[in-house]
Amino acid sequence: MxxxxxxxxxxxxxxxxxxxxxxxxxxxxxxxxxxxxxxxxxxxxxxxxxxxxxxxxxxxxxxxxxxxxxxxxxxxxxxxxxxxxxxxxxxxxxxxxxxxxxxxxxxxxxxxxxxxxxxxxxxxxxxxxxxxxxxxxxxxxxxxxxxxxxxxxxxxxxxxxxxxxxxxxxxxxxxxDENRRATRRFVVSEQPRGLTDWGVLGAVAGKTAGSYWEVPVIEGLEVMPTSDEMKHLGAAMASYGSTPLFHLVGITPEAPTIAACGGGRLTPEKLTNEMMGAMRSRFGGKGDKLDVVVFAAPQLSLVEMRRLAELSAGASFSVPVLICTAPQVYPDAIRMGFVEKIETAGGKVLVGTCFYNGFAREIGEANGWTRLLSNSAKIVNILGGYGYQPALASMEDCIAAAIKGEVA
Amino acid sequence: MKTLKCHVGMGEKVEADALVAKDNFSARYDLDRIKGVFSRPDHALAGESYHGKVLVFDTAKGGVASAWMLHEMKERGLFPAAILFNRANTILAQGAALANLSMCDRFDDGDVTDLIRTGDRLIVDPSVGEVTILRSG
Known part of the structure; x- marks a missing residue:
């Protein structure tokens, strides 16, 4: 060198x-x-x-x-x-x-x-x-x-x-430059709605691309992701595929067009409904017993904290609900009353941590937790290796399940 | 005896038995580092001990934790002798550099998970980019 x-x-x-x-x-x-x-x-x-x-x-x-x-x-x-x-x-x-x-x-x-x-x-x-x-x-x-x-x-x-x-x-x-050009061209067959859908799309794209050295470009999206949705898309893709970069045609800065990111020469590959469905259902289903609900990976933004507070207001959880947020978000979430709503319902907001990198195996063993529900496609991927049987659901369904004590 | 050429890697020359899977690898996602075994139920090597083995995989997967964990595994005394990939990723390379663990990738003769079989006795020499199969397993 x-x-x-x-x-x-x-x-x-x-x-x-x-x-x-x-x-x-x-x-x-x-x-x-x-x-x-x-x-x-x-x-x-x-x-x-x-x-x-x-x-x-x-x-x-x-x-x-x-x-x-x-x-x-x-x-x-x-x-x-x-x-x-x-x-x-x-x-x-x-x-x-x-x-x-x-x-x-x-x-x-x-x-x-x-x-x-x-x-x-x-x-x-x-x-x-x-x-x-x-x-x-x-x-x-x-x-x-x-x-x-x-x-x-x-x-x-x-x-x-x-x-x-x-x-x-x-x-x-x-x-x-040469490593930032698209190498796989994926076409969506369903439009993502909500954080978990974006996470599932990321998981399927990442799993299909499957290597640090592949750059997926995704086309066919008719909806514009929010920053939180991009966060779940990216976190899941990186987790399932070790993928460090993707392009969304007409959305991300290096892909104003399919040609601009080098995707024009690639054969389109459809991310089918079956692939998306398989990714969702491999993590358990309705009526399954529940030990714990976790919102983390990535840490929640203020906007996610607000939504969680809305869903928690007046509720009473029958299983532990853990939420991980950033130290920069937490003071605002306190000041705006979000933390109080969540914790009055029985949840606990953890600050500056993320559940999966905090001795998750030992925590699971200490509390007897195996059946874990989350809206993060990333965390359900990781925790399978840590002795958990994780399941995936939207934030709304996770909260409904936490109240009921089983996968709703 | 057969010698395989690969890209120049990192770490010391080592001799050990191979443990091969057509699978990807992450120290965080796949291992119980306290017991020294593969713990992810759907990993091809689930239940196998990795201590003292030359692990052979397609590529790396998952996140950044493996960059610390290879060092942590070495300190704990349960660690692979070397890791071979068709293609390493940045994290496993960084982890091997910190832990001074032997690692090589990019083999000239094709898919390393086909070229080497579980139980093969290997000499891995990263400084010249060579892996010698002393005898088949």
Whole structure:
């Protein structure tokens, strides 16, 4: 890889051991993907939840902090695993909280801003078209690439932190024009209505495309998604397909036409009603017993919190209902009375976390939860591997089920 | 003995037995990292131990967590000897770089999940981009 003088100095250790680690890490990754050089990035967003980081990862971060590491560019964080104001009631242990506190302390010393959110494109600073960034949550990356037209690969926690420390990232993958052209051309056969429908569309497109290196373009949409619907579309597509970028013809910035995103030469493939139906029904059906309802993945926006409050007003849930939102949304949701409505009905709003990255297996075992219902196509995908039998339903149906205690 | 060429990878030269699936891989979605087994019921390797094996998959799937989790698995002492893909994704490559785990992808002779079978004894040499099948499983 071609390195400029400053990058050579980082690699040689002239700018401290932390930047030396970061540059060495970026070169290892860049070489595997044939990156020719590094590209400056304006922001980094890193995932560092305790379940994934582990004790070894916490020690690694503490060592970097002790070496004087300080980030060069604005660096923010993805949801945490433990809401430090509410963890024992949901079955998280003191050990989990302690690990969380260690990670927060180490990242804080490095100047990382603990935003604890996976909806930073709605709440912190959405990137601009063509802006190179190093984002580290698949839902964040796919939204930034697809809806904003910014440029990021999936940067896992260590790589996002390395980008924060060096202010750059290896130039490969989606930083390059040629990898942003459509490779699969999907035609919808039904028009999505509501968040869960958009999530199901994303899940089917992602599952069908099936690789980080495929770029789906979707045509035939007659409805314009809201930001929340794009969020569910992208999060599900990234979860089922490891997909980092999609285009919607006539909607997303790099696809004003099918030809503009390179889709004109591709054979159209129909996403059939059967495919959509199979995605919905593989997660259980009416009358099934219910243990818990979760709204998360991605964290809820203020608009989703408002809708949930409307549905919860005056209700009484017969099973636990957990809601994960961003620390930036929560104060407004309190001020506007949304949290009170939800919690009076028996729900609990968790702040700065996301259910699946907070020791979901241990929480399930501690509470005896297996039958989980959510409106997030992403979370039902992930939790199948964590010992749950998850089911998918719209927000309205999830609330009806929570009141009844079974899948309505 | 047969030698397969691939793209230059990362990590040390290792020798171990292969565990192969025509499936994709995510440390978060598919594993019980406490027990060291594949735990996702619909994964082709459900119930199999991954410790000390050369895992061979089509590609990676899912989210960013695997970038930390490979390191976490190594610290815990239950981790694969190497991972081979037809095509790695960024997250698994980043995770292997942090964990100093051996990883290779892009094989010259076709689909690596056909070229290698479960139980094959392998030498993986990422620095030159070679995987040698010492004997068939």
């Amino acid at each position: 071609k390195l400029n003088d400053e990058e050579q100095a980082m690699l040689a250790g002239d700018l401290g051991p932390a930047r030396q680690w970061a540059m060495d890490h970026q070169i290892k990754v860049g070489r595997l993907f044939d990156a020719e050089d590094l590209v400056p990035v304006s922001q980094a967003h890193m995932m560092g939840d305790p379940e994934a980081v582990g004790i070894g990862g916490a020690e690694f971060l503490e060592n970097l902090a002790a070496q004087g590491a300080v980030v060069e560019i604005p660096t923010i964080t993805d949801p945490r695993g433990v809401d430090l104001n509410h963890y024992s009631p949901i079955g998280q242990t003191e050990e989990m909280a302690t690990l969380e506190r260690r990670i927060i302390a180490a990242l804080g010393r490095m100047g990382v801003m603990m935003t604890d959110t996976c909806i930073n494109y709605q709440t912190i600073m959405p990137p601009i078209r063509g802006e190179h960034v190093a984002f580290g949550d698949t839902g964040v990356v796919i939204y930034a690439n697809s809806a904003c037209g910014a440029r990021s690969n999936f940067e896992g926690g260590p790589s996002a932190l390395a980008a924060g420390l060096t202010g750059r990232t290896p130039r490969y993958g989606l930083h390059l």
